[in-house]
Each structure stands twice: as C-alpha cells, then as structure tokens.
Amino acid sequence: MNSAANPLRDAEDRRLPRIAGPSGLVIFGVTGDLSRKKLMPAIYDLANRGLLPPGFSLVGFARRDWENEDFAQVVHDAVREHARTEFREEVWRQLSEGMRFVPGVFDDDDAFENLRATIEDLNKCRGTGGNYAFYLSIPPKFFPTVVSQLKRHGLSDAPEGSWRRAIIEKPFGHDLTSARELNAVVHEVFQPDQVFRIDHYLGKETVQNILALRFANTMFEPLWNRGYVDHVQITMAEDIGIGGRAGYYDGIGSARDVIQNHLLQLLALTAMEEPSSFDARALLTEKLKVLNSVRLPADLGLHTVRGQYAAGWQGGRKVLGYTEEEGIDPHSRTDTYAAMRLGIDNRRWAGVPFYLRTGKRLGRRVTEIAVVFQRAPHSPFDTTDTQELGQNALVIRVQPDEGITIRFGSKVPGTQMEIRDVTMDFAYGESFTESSPEAYERLILDVLLGDANLFPRPQEVERSWEILDPIEEYWDAHGTPEPYAAGTWGPAAADEMLARDGRSWRRP
Ligand SMILES: NC(=O)c1ccc[n+]([C@@H]2O[C@H](COP(=O)([O-])OP(=O)(O)OC[C@H]3O[C@@H](n4cnc5c(N)ncnc54)[C@H](OP(=O)(O)O)[C@@H]3O)[C@@H](O)[C@H]2O)c1
Numbered sequence: 001m002n003s004a005a006n007p008l009r010d011a012e013d014r015r016l017p018r019i020a021g022p023s024g025l026v027i028f029g030v031t032g033d034l035s036r037k038k039l040m041p042a043i044y045d046l047a048n049r050g051l052l053p054p055g056f057s058l059v060g061f062a063r064r065d066w067e068n069e070d071f072a073q074v075v076h077d078a079v080r081e082h083a084r085t086e087f088r089e090e091v092w093r094q095l096s097e098g099m100r101f102v103p104g105v106f107d108d109d110d111a112f113e114n115l116r117a118t119i120e121d122l123n124k125c126r127g128t129g130g131n132y133a134f135y136l137s138i139p140p141k142f143f144p145t146v147v148s149q150l151k152r153h154g155l156s157d158a159p160e161g162s163w164r165r166a167i168i169e170k171p172f173g174h175d176l177t178s179a180r181e182l183n184a185v186v187h188e189v190f191q192p193d194q195v196f197r198i199d200h201y202l203g204k205e206t207v208q209n210i211l212a213l214r215f216a217n218t219m220f221e222p223l224w225n226r227g228y229v230d231h232v233q234i235t236m237a238e239d240i241g242i243g244g245r246a247g248y249y250d251g252i253g254s255a256r257d258v259i260q261n262h263l264l265q266l267l268a269l270t271a272m273e274e275p276s277s278f279d280a281r282a283l284l285t286e287k288l289k290v291l292n293s294v295r296l297p298a299d300l301g302l303h304t305v306r307g308q309y310a311a312g313w314q315g316g317r318k319v320l321g322y323t324e325e326e327g328i329d330p331h332s333r334t335d336t337y338a339a340m341r342l343g344i345d346n347r348r349w350a351g352v353p354f355y356l357r358t359g360k361r362l363g364r365r366v367t368e369i370a371v372v373f374q375r376a377p378h379s380p381f382d383t384t385d386t387q388e389l390g391q392n393a394l395v396i397r398v399q400p401d402e403g404i405t406i407r408f409g410s411k412v413p414g415t416q417m418e419i420r421d422v423t424m425d426f427a428y429g430e431s432f433t434e435s436s437p438e439a440y441e442r443l444i445l446d447v448l449l450g451d452a453n454l455f456p457r458p459q460e461v462e463r464s465w466e467i468l469d470p471i472e473e474y475w476d477a478h479g480t481p482e483p484y485a486a487g488t489w490g491p492a493a494a495d496e497m498l499a500r501d502g503r504s505w506r507r508p
Contacts, residue, residue, distance in 0.1 A: 020046075020448035022053050022129035024098070024122055026115065028106070028146055029138035030060035030071070033244075034169065038200075039137060040075045041082040042440035047095045048085045049437075051445055055126035057098035059118055063105050071101035084438055098126050106138075106145045112153040119155070130162030133196075133447050137169055139248070144185045151189040167196045167447055170261050174252065175472070176465040183458045196447045197461060201262040201367075202454040203439030203446075205428065206398045210269045210369070211278070213396070213404065220394070221274075223373065225348045230391060232354045233370040233506055234266050236398075237362040239314060241486070242336070246327030255306070255338035255468060258358040262367075264291065264464045265456065266398070267354055270369055271344055280452040284460065291463045295343040300474040305482065305494040307337030309361040312486030319361065319486045335481045336360045339494045340471060341501070353501065357494065361486040366508045367398035381417055388420045395506075402436065403427040 025043065027035055046052050060071045076096070080087060100118050104111020122128050134155070136146055147166065150156040158164040166186065173179025186195055201207050214221055223229070236258050242249045249257065268287040275282040297303030310321040323330045337359030344354065373392040386409070393407040404426045412418040428436055446454055456464075475481075482491035489495075489507060498504050 017049070017051055018445065018449055019051050020053055020056070020445060021131065022055060022127050023131040023133070023448050024057035024059060024119070024126070024128040025133050025135060025444070025448070026059040026061060026119075027135045027137055028061045028142075029136070031062045031064060031074075032137055034137050035060075036074075036078040037082050038438070038440045039135065039444070040078040041084065042438055042444055044075075044079040044083045044092070044095065045085045045438065045441050046445055048083075048088060048091045049441075052095075052448075054094065055098060055128055056095065057100065057122045057126045057128050058095070059100045059102060059115065059122070061102045061104060061111070061115060064101075064103055066101045066103060068099060068101050072096045072099045075099060084435070084441075098122070106142050106149060109149075109153070112149050112155070116153050116155055130159045131164075131448075133165040133167055133444075135167040135169075135444075140169075140171055140173075140182075143168060143182060147186055147189050156189045156194075163194075163450065164190075165194050165196060165447055165450070166190050167198060167444075169198050171252065171256060172197055172261075172461050173465060174256060175469050176462060179458075179462050179465050183462070187458075192458070193450075193452065195458075196443075196452065196455045197458075198443060199261045199265055199456050200439040200443065201265055201398070202456070203441075203443040204398060204402075205436040205442075206396060206402045207266065207269065208454070209404075210266075210396060215274050224371070226350055226352050228373055229349075229352050230372050230374045231352060231501075231503060232267075232270060233372065234263050234270070234354065234356045234368075235370075235506070235508065236262060236358040236367040237364060237489075237508070238358075238360045239362060239365045239487075241309065241319065241322070241361050242325055242328070246325060250328050250332055250334050253306075253335040253338070254358050254360065255335060255340075255472065259338055259340070259356055260464045260468045261456070261461075263356045263358060264294075264467065265460075266369055267291075267294070267342070267356065268460070270371070271349055271354070273348070278453060280455075280457070283453060284457045288457075288459055288463060290344060290346070291460060291467070293344050293346045293349075294467050295345045296467065296470060297341050297343070300471060301478065302500070303341040303497060304471050304474070305337075305339045305491060305497055306335035306475055307359065307484045307491035307494065308332075308334065308481035309336050309359075309486045310483040312361070312488065314361060314487040321483075321486070322360075333480050335475070337362070337481070337484060337490045337494070339490065339497065341497065342467070355498065355503075355505075357490065357505070359484075359490050363487060363489050364508060365400065368506075368508055369396040369398065370394070370506055371396075372503075381419060385416075385418045388418075390421050393506075401427065402429075 272286040272290040275286045339357035371394045389409045395405040409419045410422040484491040
C-alpha cells in the first residue's frame with residue numbers, strides 16, 4: 001500500500017526505531033583513545049537500545065598480542081567506564097560473542113588475509129551477511145595504506161547482495177592539496193557513497209536541531225537574515241589543554257583542528273537556505289552553496305587572530321603554557337586559539353559578519369551559536385531606563401547543557417520603566433525524558449544503515465580547506481601567535497578585533 005494512503009501507518013513508522021540489518025564493524029586503531037572512550041561505548045549503547053542485529057560482530061585490528069578474549073575484556077572495561085546506558089549482562093554476553101581480534105600492523109599482508117578469513121567465518125557463524133564497515137580510527141598518515149590494503153585483499157569489494165563501507169576520522173587532510181590527494185586515494189578504492197567522513201558535531205542532537213528550529217517553525221526564519229540579524233558568533237571553547245595529544249596537535253593547531261570542520265559545518269547549517277528534503281544530496285547542495293558564498297575579510301591582519309596559551313590558572317590550579325607541555329617544541333608557533341570574521345556574499349547575509357572562535361584553555365568548556373539581533377530601530381524609552389539592555393539574541397547551546405536561550409528586554413518590576421535583559425530557556429533535559437544519544441551512537445548506526453545525511457561530502461571538506469588555507473598561509477608569513485593566559489577568554493587582539501566593529505564577544 002502507498003504510505004500516503006495510510007497516514008496512521010505512516011505515523012507509526014516514524015516512531016519505530018531504526019535497527020541495523022545483519023552487519024559487522026572492523027575498527028583499525030582499536031587500542032586508541034577514541035576507540036576506548038567513544039566507539040566501544042557507543043556500540044554497547046546501541047546494542048543495549050536494541051538497535052544492532054543479534055549477530056552483530058566487532059573486529060578489532062591492532063598491533064597487540066591479544067586473543068579474542070583479551071580484546072573482549074578491553075571492550076568490557078571501556079564499556080563499564082564510558083557507556084551512557086546501564087550495563088546489562090545479557091546484552092553484553094550476546095555482543096561479546098561476536099568479538100574477534102586480528103593482530104597486525106597496517107602493511108602486514110598476512111594480517112589482512114587473517115582479517116578476510118575472520119570476516120568470512122563471522123558471515124557463517126554470526127550471519128553478518130558480508131556487510132562490513134571499516135572504521136579508520138588511526139593517525140591520518142595511515143589512511144592511504146589501510147585503504148589500499150583493504151583493496152588488495154578484496155575487502156573493499158562487496159560480495160553480491162552485501163555492502164562494504166569505510167568510515168574515516170578527521171582530520172581529512174591538512175590543507176586543500178592534501179585533502180584532494182586523500183579523496184583521490186580513497187575514491188580509487190571506494191565509491192563515493194561507500195565513504196563516511198566523520199565530523200562528530202553533526203551527530204549531536206543540538207546540531208541537528210538547528211535545522212528543526214529553523215525549518216519546522218514559522219517564528220524564527222522571517223528574522224533570520226540581514227534585515228534583523230546584526231551578527232552571528234560561533235564559539236567552541238575548551239577549558240582543557242592538549243592533554244596527551246601533543247604529537248597530533250603541534251603543527252596542526254586550533255583552526256585546522258576545529259574551524260575547518262566543526263565550526264564551518266555549524267556556519268553552513270546556520271546560514272544555508274532550506275533544503276528540498278532532509279536527504280544527503282539536498283543537504284549537500286545547500287551547505288555547499290553557502291560555503292561557496294563565504295568571503296574572507298580583505299585584511300587578514302585585522303580580522304583574524306591566532307593565539308597560544310601561556311601558563312595560568314584553571315579550576316584553582318596552576319597550569320603550564322603550551323610550549324612547556326610535554327612533547328611540544330618550546331619554539332612552536334602552533335595556534336591554540338583562532339578567531340576570524342567571515343562574510344557571506346548572498347542576498348540573505350550580505351553585510352552580516354559571522355565571527356568564529358575556538359581555543360584551548362579558555363574560561364569554560366562551551367560550544368554555542370549566538371544569533372545576535374539588531375537593536376530596535378527606535379526606542380520610545382528613556383536611554384537611562386535601557387542602559388542595561390543588550391541586543392536580542394538567540395543562542396543555540398550545542399554543549400554542555402544542551403538547549404536554546406532567547407535573550408530579550410523586559411521591564412524590571414516595581415520601576416517606572418526600567419528595561420533589562422532576561423532569558424527564556426529550553427533545556428533538552430527538562431523537555432524530553434530520554435537523554436540524548438552520544439554523537440558516535442548516531443553516526444555508527446547511520447553508517448550501518450547507509451544513511452549519509454550527517455556526513456560531510458568531499459566537496460564540503462575541500463571547500464572548507466579552500467576557506468582556511470589563505471588564513472593559514474597569512475599566519476605562516478606574519479609573526480607568531482598572541483599569548484593569552486590559560487583560563488582567560490583568549491588574546492586581547494581578539495577583543496580588539498570585535499571592538500573595532502563596535503561589538504564584543506559573548507562571555508558564555
Ligand atoms: N581522540 C579523540 O578524541 C579524537 C577526536 C576526533 C578525531 N580523532 C581522530 O581519530 C583517530 C584516532 O585517534 P586517537 O585519539 O584514538 O589516536 P591514538 O590514541 O593515537 O590511537 C591511534 C591508534 O592507531 C594505532 N596505530 C598507530 N600507528 C600504527 C601502526 N603503525 N600500525 C598499527 N596501528 C597503529 C595505535 O595503536 P598502538 O596502540 O599500537 O599505538 C592506536 O590504536 C585519529 O584520526 C584522530 O585524529 C580522535
């Protein structure tokens with residue numbers, strides 16, 4: 001029956017959970033930080049929510065002398081420590097029966113033959129149907145080796161009636177040239193629809209809610225343009241330093257690590273036009289259109305800022321400066337803070353600045369998008385009555401404390417007509433009983449279902465590098481990052497950048 005003919009059935013279908021069909025996941029880099037803290041717990045949480053098939057199988061590939069049981073114990077410990085949902089013995093038993101370990105290094109042909117045999121065996125004993133996703137949770141320099149090994153050993157080609165997919169972690173290249181080279185290598189082996197590039201921000205409920213907020217309501221979109229919006233601030237602030245990630249971070253820096261992917265994706269979702277549907281192709285069309293309209297400031301010296309944290313205080317304890325951290329070159333010029341003003345050259349946004357900033361060792365951990373509205377064109381109130389009134393703002397709180405805040409002016413009770421800012425809040429935790437799944441739960445399930453909506457396509461990745469590359473080149477050629485004390489909100493130059501425009505950064 002045509003579903004349009006039966007609205008009741010349609011309504012029921014939307015409430016049914018999306019459950020993955022017969023399948024398995026192979027994780028390369030299974031001993032790594034990401035795998036332990038995010039991937040293994042996400043797989044357990046999916047199993048616990050009943051969203052994985054009964055025969056789901058997990059294969060770990062790493063350079064360890066482990067048996068299957070040792071691997072299962074490692075997963076067990078990671079799940080006990082990091083899973084979001086409660087531990088249930090029966091769920092664990094069923095999941096752990098499908099765990100296998102393949103020891104080896106990436107250029108070891110025998111190890112890949114062993115992997116092939118393991119998968120064939122799982123097809124028979126667990127009914128995985130030959131459907132496998134390969135998760136490359138490894139240092140990016142090994143992406144090409146692993147992808148070609150998968151090809152060489154016949155693992156990338158799906159047997160008739162089954163599928164093979166590759167999941168690739170960020171960073172996807174370190175500039176436009178390297179991203180193009182990597183895309184070329186990956187596409188020599190996998191078709192475009194077999195490749196899922198992770199930007200875990202897109203797996204967050206709050207990020208998907210940007211689309212719901214904008215396009216499922218009538219009250220926001222009429223204001224969402226240059227007629228009403230003064231500017232937009234997109235912030236991802238971390239209070240931690242680089243932790244144990246010195247090897248990865250030094251030479252990469254905050255703009256490549258965060259702005260090229262997460263913040264430009266947030267900008268695209270905030271600024272794009274309504275897509276014709278919530279389907280990967282339609283989303284790509286709109287995201288790419290707006291990314292193509294992004295314009296760099298004419299003077300990169302005035303409208304971009306990079307910083308590097310110096311020693312300071314955080315959470316009541318003294319912390320080291322970036323160049324004093326273990327494993328960091330004491331003369332490193334790597335940015336741990338980056339801010340920039342971008343424009344969008346289209347009819348909706350002409351003249352509205354989008355300020356992006358990210359940094360480590362800032363005052364608080366927070367990610368938010370603040371749409372700041374223009375002041376009322378005329379005020380009938382006395383200026384002394386409105387001196388504590390800021391600009392209206394709509395703030396999408398991506399993390400932590402997910403929700404939306406609207407800031408507007410309200411009369412102070414008991415005064416003649418004093419007006420001050422108040423806020424109206426929506427918090428996920430208060431409005432919905434179910435807690436939000438972790439981004440990786442959503443994304444792994446989407447891969448197993450072949451749903452590519454929440455994965456950036458190669459064109460977006462390349463365009464994002466095209467935006468960032470001139471800024472990185474300018475920074476390379478001009479001076480060193482501005483120091484800022486750990487625990488503060490970044491270098492003074494970033495405040496000056498906004499002050500010159502008559503604005504200031506939010507202090508979330
Ligand atoms: N950690 C995060 O929060 C995070 C966030 C976003 C993206 N990512 C991305 O996720 C990926 C993994 O990150 P991670 O933090 O988990 O890295 P990691 O802790 O350094 O782990 C890297 C993994 O790769 C393995 N490996 C490295 N060289 C190898 C070789 N020559 N042969 C075989 N295995 C090798 C390591 O095995 P050994 O244990 O044997 O060294 C380990 O399992 C990276 O692409 C990273 O950029 C991570």
